[in-house]
Amino acid sequence: MxxxxxxxxxxxxxxxxxxxxxxxxxxxxxxxxxxxxxxxxxxxxxxxxxxxxxxxxxxxxxxxxxxxxxxxxxxxxxxxxxxxxxxxDGYSYYYPSDWREFDFRGHDSAFKDRYLQLQNVRLSFIPTDKTDIHDLGPMEEVVLNLVRNVFSAPTQVDNIVDMQERTIDGRTYCTFEYILTSPNFSRAAFATIAIGNGRYYTLIVGANERRWRRVRNKLKVVADSFKVLDI
Structure with a gap:
């Protein structure tokens, strides 16, 4: 059906x-x-x-x-x-059907792989008086600030691999790929940001960098599927 x-x-x-x-x-x-x-x-x-x-x-x-x-x-x-x-809360996205819901502190929703907990998606939002992500400033600076000062820890080295913008129903979305490297661990992820309903939404979907080549395309579907719904 x-x-x-x-x-x-x-x-x-x-x-x-x-x-x-x-x-x-x-x-x-x-x-x-x-x-x-x-x-x-x-x-x-x-x-x-x-x-x-x-x-x-x-x-x-x-x-x-x-x-x-x-x-x-x-x-x-x-x-x-x-x-x-x-x-x-005015949003939607796809996630792999074999993942399960879990609580991720500070996030509104989150799902993870049943066996690989570091392979997950989570979404958070904060209030904003902005109406478009371009109101935050040049996207290169916005993305760099997020990766370097919000997503990463002081001991991690950040690397922004790619950045893409798209417009759906008049709303701008920015999806970027980045890698955070620690002395003993590296993680790769996609993040998608958008503004709507007086909220600044951030969706992150990622995995251990060692598995990234195998799951990258699968997780890109999740990142690209994120949409803000009018409420």
């Missing part, structure tokens, strides 16, 4: 705030899972700690009435990926 043809109807719209949808060809798929956050937020929830409810829904006779998520679903989820849609 193609994902784009799914339709889902619920009496309560509160259960559509966070949506996980697997690709249509995954043989491991046995359910659809929807996780909702309470609208009565507390100070802990402001840090991404919200009360969640999980519902498992069988594959048969699914009908989807999730209009904000439709444009993302209609594009077709790549094989062996899952679409994560957060309608409360």
């Amino acid at each position: 193609a994902v784009s043809s799914l339709t889902l109807s619920f009496a309560s719209t509160a259960l559509t705030n966070r949506l996980y949808v697997r690709d249509s060809t995954s043989t491991a798929l046995t359910s659809r899972r929807i996780i909702a956050c309470s609208s009565n937020t507390s100070s802990d929830e402001a840090e991404g700690k919200c009360k969640r409810r999980t519902i498992a829904i069988g594959i048969g006779a699914l009908s989807l009435n999730l209009f904000p998520a439709r444009p993302l679903l209609a594009e077709g989820i790549p094989e062996n990926y899952v679409a994560f849609v957060d309608k409360i």
